[in-house]
Amino acid sequence: xxxxVESGGTLVQPGGSLRLSCEAxxxxxxxxxxxxxxxxxxxxxxxxxxxxxxxxxxYYADSVKGRFTISRDNSRNNVYxxxxxxxxxxxxxxxxxxxxVTTGFEYWGQGTLVSVSS
Amino acid sequence: xxxxxxxxxxxxxxxxSITISCTGTSSDVGYYGLVSWYQQHPLKAPKLIIFGxxxxxxxxxxxxxxxxxxxxxxxxxxxLQAEDEADYYCxxxxxxxxxxxxxxxxxxxxx
Numbered sequence: 470x471x472x473x474v475e476s477g478g479t480l481v482q483p484g485g486s487l488r489l490s491c492e493a494x495x496x497x498x499x500x501x502x503x504x505x506x507x508x509x510x511x512x513x514x515x516x517x518x519x520x521x522x523x524x525x526x527x528y529y530a531d532s533v534k535g536r537f538t539i540s541r542d543n544s545r546n547n548v549y550x551x552x553x554x555x556x557x558x559x560x561x562x563x564x565x566x567x568x569x570v571t572t573g574f575e576y577w578g579q580g581t582l583v584s585v586s587s
Numbered sequence: 588x589x590x591x592x593x594x595x596x597x598x599x600x601x602x603x604s605i606t607i608s609c610t611g612t613s614s615d616v617g618y619y620g621l622v623s624w625y626q627q628h629p630l631k632a633p634k635l636i637i638f639g640x641x642x643x644x645x646x647x648x649x650x651x652x653x654x655x656x657x658x659x660x661x662x663x664x665x666x667l668q669a670e671d672e673a674d675y676y677c678x679x680x681x682x683x684x685x686x687x688x689x690x691x692x693x694x695x696x697x698x
């Protein structure tokens with residue numbers, strides 16, 4: 470059974486930093502690109518960032534480019550997103566998901582909540 | 588990258604069919620045609636129901652079908668059931684610069 474478990478969400482002050490983690494199991498992790506998708510309270514889904522299976526290629530939404538960094542550790546089946554210079558508009562539930570250009574976001578975690586507020 | 592355009596809300600009666608549209612541009616839906624659709628019930632994670640514009644993952648009901656025409660993708664749900672009441676999001680691949688873009692979501696109410 471595929472499982473994605475996010476962690477690391479918390480309340481952080483504007484301008485602060487945070488690292489989210491997503492632990493994967495039930496599939497060959499290194500063969501899948503992984504993404505973070507967020508959902509602000511009461512709002513729709515927003516793609517944030519994606520990393521290729523071998524970690525060599527990364528993509529970022531314009532809204533987080535230069536502030537967020539995605540990485541992965543295939544030996545630990547984990548994907549991370551390091552978030553810095555956080556803003557109130559980064560407040561959201563952050564989902565980890567497997568991703569493919571042709572297959573879409575196939576598997577999702579349950580999300581971890583990030584709140585940016587003073 | 589602008590979001591894809593979906594109707595904010597739609598409704599239908601049990602047994603009816605409804606079609607949710609998703610309008611993009613010639614840089615995403617119209618060029619690549621790689622559209623996926625997601626169903627999200629309240630307080631739940633999204634669930635993939637259509638990928639590659641018209642393919643269903645294993646286990647997804649065949650009442651769900653997808654298509655594209657030009658810059659517009661569509662999700663059709665036939666034989667509406669109460670359990671279909673949810674938010675639906677489309678998503679399109681948009682090339683290596685923008686990667687993907689989501690629609691704003693459609694809240695489906697089953698009357």
